[in-house]
Amino acid sequence: MEVKKSPKADLEGKKSTWMLIGYVLILAAVFVAFEWTERDKQVTTDTGVVEPIFEEEMIPITEEAEQKQAPPPPEAPKVEEVIQIAENDADVEETTIKSSEDDNTAVEIKYIEPVVEEEEPVEEEIFMVVEQMPEFPGGMAELMKFLSKNIKYPTIAQENGIQGRVIVQFVVNQDGSIVDPVVMRSVDPYLDKEALRVISSMPKWKPGMQRGKAVRVKYTVPVTFRLQ
Numbered sequence: 001m002e003v004k005k006s007p008k009a010d011l012e013g014k015k016s017t018w019m020l021i022g023y024v025l026i027l028a029a030v031f032v033a034f035e036w037t038e039r040d041k042q043v044t045t046d047t048g049v050v051e052p053i054f055e056e057e058m059i060p061i062t063e064e065a066e067q068k069q070a071p072p073p074p075e076a077p078k079v080e081e082v083i084q085i086a087e088n089d090a091d092v093e094e095t096t097i098k099s100s101e102d103d104n105t106a107v108e109i110k111y112i113e114p115v116v117e118e119e120e121p122v123e124e125e126i127f128m129v130v131e132q133m134p135e136f137p138g139g140m141a142e143l144m145k146f147l148s149k150n151i152k153y154p155t156i157a158q159e160n161g162i163q164g165r166v167i168v169q170f171v172v173n174q175d176g177s178i179v180d181p182v183v184m185r186s187v188d189p190y191l192d193k194e195a196l197r198v199i200s201s202m203p204k205w206k207p208g209m210q211r212g213k214a215v216r217v218k219y220t221v222p223v224t225f226r227l228q
Helices: 012-035 140-150 155-159 189-200
Strands: 164-172 178-185 208-210 213-225
Touching: 140 213, 155 189, 164 189, 178 189, 189 213
Parallel strands: none
Antiparallel strands: 164 178, 164 213, 208 213
């Protein structure tokens, strides 16, 4: 039986073509192998930054010239004083002073009193707090007794049932006398008036002392009005 080959399966016809392609590939591989050798690598450390170059400036050395002192100013020429002598030919009127002895007249002497300026009295300072405060004779207990004994309850206030505490402030002088009483807290006009009257009638206090000296001191006392 005869074997028939297909023209597509015939490999002998393309043998030369594949051989040429193989040669071409081999030559290309050899060429690439020759060109693939490492060349000398050069490492550069140049960063691209250029350092500035400073040119040293030459400063010329200058010598300070010695300052020459200015010559002193010339002395001012002396001016000779010329004394002029006045001629004694001027007419001078002579005046005569007459004394009272020539006329036998008495001389009147008037006495002028000197003017004395009166100084205004300086008001003493009023203290609020001192080293030793003023004190009623016998102390606070005697003061309360004095107030309760001498207060006369106003009739109108009793009829209206008015009672309360009146606060009175006054000044104790250096001699202990009581001056300038003032109502600081009022309850009723009649009660206020009676409180001022009783405070003004108090005997002299023991004055306040500051640095061993009697001074004026403000003092406050409550006057209580109470109905029984």
